[in-house]
Amino acid sequence: MDASKRALLMHKLADLIERDIHYLAVLQTMEGGKIFPASYGEIIFSVNCLRYLAGWADKIHGQTIPADGPYFTYTRKEPVGVVGQIIPWNAPVLMAVWKLAPAFATGCTVVLKPAEDTPINALYIAALCKEAGFPAGVVNVVPGYGPTAGAAIASHPDISKVAFTGSVAVGKSIMAAAAQSNLKKVSLELGGKSPLIILPDADIDEAVQIAHDALFINQGQVCCSGTRTFVHESIYDEFVKKAKAKAEARKVGDPLADGVVHGPQINEKMMNKVLDYIKAGKEQGARVECGGERIGTTGYFIQPTVFSNVTDNMKIAREEIFGPVQSIIKFKTLEEAIERANNTTYGLASGIVTKDINNALIYANALEAGNVWINCYNVFSPQTPFGGYKQSGIGRELGEETLHEYLEVKTVYVKLPSKS
Numbered sequence: 001m002d003a004s005k006r007a008l009l010m011h012k013l014a015d016l017i018e019r020d021i022h023y024l025a026v027l028q029t030m031e032g033g034k035i036f037p038a039s040y041g042e043i044i045f046s047v048n049c050l051r052y053l054a055g056w057a058d059k060i061h062g063q064t065i066p067a068d069g070p071y072f073t074y075t076r077k078e079p080v081g082v083v084g085q086i087i088p089w090n091a092p093v094l095m096a097v098w099k100l101a102p103a104f105a106t107g108c109t110v111v112l113k114p115a116e117d118t119p120i121n122a123l124y125i126a127a128l129c130k131e132a133g134f135p136a137g138v139v140n141v142v143p144g145y146g147p148t149a150g151a152a153i154a155s156h157p158d159i160s161k162v163a164f165t166g167s168v169a170v171g172k173s174i175m176a177a178a179a180q181s182n183l184k185k186v187s188l189e190l191g192g193k194s195p196l197i198i199l200p201d202a203d204i205d206e207a208v209q210i211a212h213d214a215l216f217i218n219q220g221q222v223c224c225s226g227t228r229t230f231v232h233e234s235i236y237d238e239f240v241k242k243a244k245a246k247a248e249a250r251k252v253g254d255p256l257a258d259g260v261v262h263g264p265q266i267n268e269k270m271m272n273k274v275l276d277y278i279k280a281g282k283e284q285g286a287r288v289e290c291g292g293e294r295i296g297t298t299g300y301f302i303q304p305t306v307f308s309n310v311t312d313n314m315k316i317a318r319e320e321i322f323g324p325v326q327s328i329i330k331f332k333t334l335e336e337a338i339e340r341a342n343n344t345t346y347g348l349a350s351g352i353v354t355k356d357i358n359n360a361l362i363y364a365n366a367l368e369a370g371n372v373w374i375n376c377y378n379v380f381s382p383q384t385p386f387g388g389y390k391q392s393g394i395g396r397e398l399g400e401e402t403l404h405e406y407l408e409v410k411t412v413y414v415k416l417p418s419k420s
Contacts, residue, residue: 001107001135003058010054010104012132014047017093017125021047024124026256028093031118033263033300034218035255039093045380046097049398052382053101056403060106062410072414077407079107080185081160084153086146086174087122088165089115089266090221096122098397099163100139106406111140111159113150117266119143146170154178161185161406165223167320168345168391175394187395187405189223189387191320192348195341196226196377197363199334199354200234206375207353208242211326214351214377216250216304219265220274220324223392224349226377228317229328230337236330240308243328244289247304252295264300265323271300274323281307281316286327312340320346334359338366347389351377370396 017024025039034042062075083103087095092114103110114122119141126141142149150170154162154177161184164174171188178184196214198207214226231239255263265271271294278292291305302324310317310327317327331337341350351373352363364372370388373379380386385396395405 003060003107006104006107007054007057009132009134010050010057010101013128013134014050014054016128016132017043017047017050020124020128024093024121027124028118028121029255029263031120032089032092032266033255034091035260035263038218042091042094045382046094049094049097049382050101053105053402056400057105060403060407067413070416070418072416074412076410076412077106078410080406080408081108082158083108083110083406084156084159084162085110085112086150086153086162086164086166087112087114089117090218090223092118092121093125095165096125098402099165100125102397102402102406104138106403108161108406109138109140111142111153113142113144113153116143116145150174151177155181157182159184161187163187163395163405165189167191171393185405187397188393189395189397190348190391190393191322191346192223192225192388192392193228193318193320193344193346194224194226194349194351194369195228195230195337195344195367196351197331197334197337197341197353198229198231198235198239199352199356199359200232201355202235202353203355204235204238204242208239208246210351210353210375210377212243212246215326216247216262216324217378219262219302221266221270221322222378223320224371224378226349226351227321227325227327228341229326230331230341231328233330233332236328240289240306240328243326244306247306247326248290250304252301252304262304262324265302266300268300270322271302274302274321274325277316277319277321277323278302278305278325281310281314281325281327284314284316286310286314286316291324312343318344334363338363342366342368345391348392349373349388 028039067073085099129139154174252262253260286307287309289306291303295301349371350369385399385401387396
């Protein structure tokens with residue numbers, strides 16, 4: 001299929017998602033518990049990502065290279081072929097589009113496995129692909145469990161690449177299966193324990209809001225959440241007081257209800273995991289400023305929780321919680337904060353709040369993370385790459401960089417006739 005035709009199909013799919021945006025947003029909220037405004041906003045962003053990458057479809061090309069010798073030399077960029085894609089439950093529409101769009105733009109076909117908690121959104125997207133006119137066999141959605149359907153994708157010899165978003169442990173198992181089968185290409189977007197540094201010159205109310213939103217978005221169920229809030233000792237007590245008030249003011253409840261900003265955790269297993277981390281924080285000496293308990297016995301709701309007096313050796317400061325638990329950590333100097341922020345196996349995201357651009361850029365250059373936000377957090381655009389350092393992943397989503405994950409480069413030499 002011509003690249004321009006693929007682009008038209010992608011734009012048609014974007015049109016259909018826009019047509020059904022309210023239905024998709026309600027479906028995502030009912031299936032996964034994300035508050036409705038967040039679901040709606042994510043689907044708008046999904047459309048933007050589709051349209052941006054559609055624009056790349058007919059702009060992927062090789063080069064002619066002036067190589068040594070009597071040769072006309074050029075490169076071709078070709079699709080890797082069949083791609084296996086395994087997506088998480090915390091943003092099912094957005095994650096499906098982040099994976100599907102570069103595959104479509106580069107001319108790959110897809111076998112997509114949605115998370116077992118949220119399969120319906122992916123199936124609906126597949127139905128829209130069919131309605132848009134994608135040829136049969138281009139998009140194949142295979143619901144199932146990770147140890148069966150996911151493992152089959154990672155190890156299948158006819159799949160040339162696997163793209164996965166999820167935990168580090170599962171990412172490692174997928175990478176091993178990919179290597180042991182046919183050494184398929186792998187891109188992984190994994191977990192994080194992202195630091196957010198609050199310097200003493202920051203506007204404290206703005207900093208509290210940024211840190212609050214960085215952590216509590218989607219009940220803390222975001223891989224790049226700002227889960228380690230480092231606050232300078234000179235403003236620490238005031239920051240903790242205001243962070244506590246902000247968390248206590250969150251309205252928890254039905255994610256489809258007006259005014260609710262905090263819904264349930266995805267399932268009972270994840271809820272209990274978060275509660276276990278809260279218990280560990282208490283036992284290891286962190287101070288519970290607010291929250292720390294389950295809400296009621298119906299649904300999987302957890303109180304927005306703020307810990308102070310958190311130290312680096314505590315479990316809640318080292319491991320990914322994936323829940324509404326803010327850990328506020330004290331520091332003395334920027335140099336110390338940078339060293340401690342980097343002292344983790346993760347490297348997905350980071351942030352800093354300060355009025356000093358020099359300190360902000362020192363931090364941005366020093367952090368071992370794929371994304372750095374200055375005086376903001378959780379900002380994404382279709383044009384910019386997203387991914388992690390260290391055990392937070394391999395490869396990038398979005399931007400031009402994501403296309404490289406779905407392409408092979410072929411070099412062609414043509415011997416030229418000798419001059420007479």
